[in-house]
Amino acid sequence: MSAALGLFRLQLIDRQVDRAQTQLKEIQKSLDDNSELVELTGKIEKVQSEIDSVNQAVRTAGADTQSQQEKISQAESSLYSGQVHNPKELQDLQNDVASLKKRLDTLEERELASMTELDAAEKELGMLRASLEELKIKRESSMSVLLGSRSLLNRELEKLTEERRATLDPISMEHRNMYEQLRRSKRGVAVVEITDGSCSGCGTTLTAAMQQNARSLSQLVACPTCNRILYGA
Ligand SMILES: [Zn+2]
Structure with a gap:
């Protein structure tokens, strides 16, 4: 599994958590009203x-x-x-x-x-x-x-x-911290997919080497423009 894939999956879960928590807040508001x-x-x-x-x-x-x-x-x-x-x-x-x-x-x-x-x-x-x-x-x-x-x-x-x-569990402390920091500064989206050779976060075209590195097992590659972690399927 690539390093980015673990974080990409983590982000999918975190977004579901965020959604569920927002819904819970709304429900509580209606219950209290x-x-x-x-x-x-x-x-x-x-x-x-x-x-x-x-x-x-x-x-x-x-x-x-x-x-x-x-x-x-x-x-x-x-x-x-x-x-x-x-x-x-x-x-x-x-x-x-x-x-x-x-x-x-x-x-x-x-x-x-x-x-x-x-x-x-x-x-x-x-x-x-x-x-x-x-x-x-x-x-x-x-x-x-x-x-x-x-x-x-x-x-x-x-x-x-x-x-x-x-x-x-398998994600290193360093990568976790990087992810959390990006989630906070990038409105909840720390990891973005590479689609048609571009960053799906900001649209920047990525070199073949960058795309290859994004699939790497150990290192994380950041988009040169929006700085988000790139994930290539
Ligand atoms: Zn980008």
């Missing part, structure tokens, strides 16, 4: 507290209406009691009843408006709760898919770690 749930729960709490205050308004309006009706009954019973004879007093009582009734209309309108508002808020709450249930079900099923993918990726990583150890 419960922002939709938090947002919806916040909305529900807000509508719930609206409902509480509208409920209070409905009760107050109901009590006001009732007490106004009592006032009207009292005024009417005085009016029709037959005990008031003075026309001026009768007129005053009639005026009182009329103005009390007018006020009652306003109070009843207010009560109705509060009830309508309550109705709308309760409907909204119902819809939000249904959405929350739906979201929880959706999230549960996506979580189980994500957890499944995560355990597959972890198993794959274990396998890759084993493969990496075996591949790394």
Whole structure:
């Protein structure tokens, strides 16, 4: 096996490791992200507290209406009691009843408006709760898919770690260091194949001697332009 082949295989494994780790990070991010749930729960709490205050308004309006009706009954019973004879007093009582009734209309309108508002808020709450249930079900099923993918990726990583150890074993310390350094400085690509007599990393045409040396069993040959390790199949 040429010296470059060992590193080329190592790089194939390392790229799979990188990919698996990136996917694992993405999965973890999705697993941790419960922002939709938090947002919806916040909305529900807000509508719930609206409902509480509208409920209070409905009760107050109901009590006001009732007490106004009592006032009207009292005024009417005085009016029709037959005990008031003075026309001026009768007129005053009639005026009182009329103005009390007018006020009652306003109070009843207010009560109705509060009830309508309550109705709308309760409907909204119902819809939000249904959405929350739906979201929880959706999230549960996506979580189980994500957890499944995560355990597959972890198993794959274990396998890759084993493969990496075996591949790394025959590679000298010097070559390992050279490889690691290039991986860091060349965006993960330390070893490149020779294709049609050129470096597949940068396209530089390579001499026949260089190509021959790249197949050598002991030494590594670097591309004269991009400095990556050349691998000739
Ligand atoms: Zn090159």
